[in-house]
Amino acid sequence: MQRFIIEREIDGASELTQEQLADIARTSNAAVDSLGVDYTWVTSYVAGNKIYCVHETDEVETILEHARRGGFPADLVSVVANEFGPQTAHAFVG
Structure with a gap:
């Protein structure tokens, strides 16, 4: 499964x-x-x-179908290319 970030504009x-x-x-x-x-x-x-929502599934179309069924906007859907955090600084100590 891929991880996605979904941006929803809601006044x-x-x-x-x-x-x-x-x-x-x-x-x-x-x-x-x-x-x-x-x-x-x-x-x-x-x-x-x-x-901003983090969801996991195989296809962007599934993200959009979830939004449609839920009545939610999905203004921007992006595949997460990578993740890192403070612990990443120690991963490749050379």
């Missing part, structure tokens, strides 16, 4: 309540379950008027 995203986020999560989970293919919603981040 007032940072003002969504925990209850509203829970409703969105339930809708997303139902959309994932309905796809019938390998699909993992890893996590989402809310920042300003955007929600």
